[in-house]
Amino acid sequence: MKKIVTIAILVLVIVIAVTAYLNQNQVKEKASMIENATISIKVDGEEVGIMNLGSIQDLGEETFHANLKSSGKDPIEYQYTGVPLKTIFQAQEVDIEGNGQVIVRSVDGYTVALSVEEVLQEDNVYLAYERNGEPLGTKEDGGSGPYQIIIRNDPFSQRWTKFVVEVELQ
Numbered sequence: 001m002k003k004i005v006t007i008a009i010l011v012l013v014i015v016i017a018v019t020a021y022l023n024q025n026q027v028k029e030k031a032s033m034i035e036n037a038t039i040s041i042k043v044d045g046e047e048v049g050i051m052n053l054g055s056i057q058d059l060g061e062e063t064f065h066a067n068l069k070s071s072g073k074d075p076i077e078y079q080y081t082g083v084p085l086k087t088i089f090q091a092q093e094v095d096i097e098g099n100g101q102v103i104v105r106s107v108d109g110y111t112v113a114l115s116v117e118e119v120l121q122e123d124n125v126y127l128a129y130e131r132n133g134e135p136l137g138t139k140e141d142g143g144s145g146p147y148q149i150i151i152r153n154d155p156f157s158q159r160w161t162k163f164v165v166e167v168e169l170q
Helices: 002-035 053-057 085-091 116-120
Strands: 038-043 046-052 062-068 076-084 101-106 111-115 125-131 148-151 164-169
Touching: 038 085, 046 053, 046 085, 053 076, 053 125, 076 085, 085 116, 085 125, 085 164, 101 116, 111 116, 111 148
Parallel strands: 038 164
Antiparallel strands: 038 046, 062 076, 076 125, 101 111, 101 164, 125 148
């Protein structure tokens, strides 16, 4: 019995080591995206564009208010600056209507799925880069950016996504 457990542990250690080795480049690439404030736009797994802060701001930034609700605390209203997520797809000439969902991925692996309907809803889903007039900052400096998805109609802020590096239409 001890021999089987030992073999199983060795196999798991090898699988973890191989997986870490294979993901090494992907982690470096995502860290570079945060450092350079770029975001990858994909359709069905294929990258259709990479945008940086300047190209996103050129789409026509908007200032809006949203309530951040943390567990056990009262909601706090902040002023954010960003662009509607649907505008990001329009800039890449991607028609999102008729598709199923939008997947948002963060540098730390957090992933959230949004319906196309909620992304198309007016004044609802934004890609934000400033809060109260200041850049969101990176994870390393205690921030939530450089990009964060804000869903204004999410009453508990549960699907808000920090450290966004990729948005994919599926």
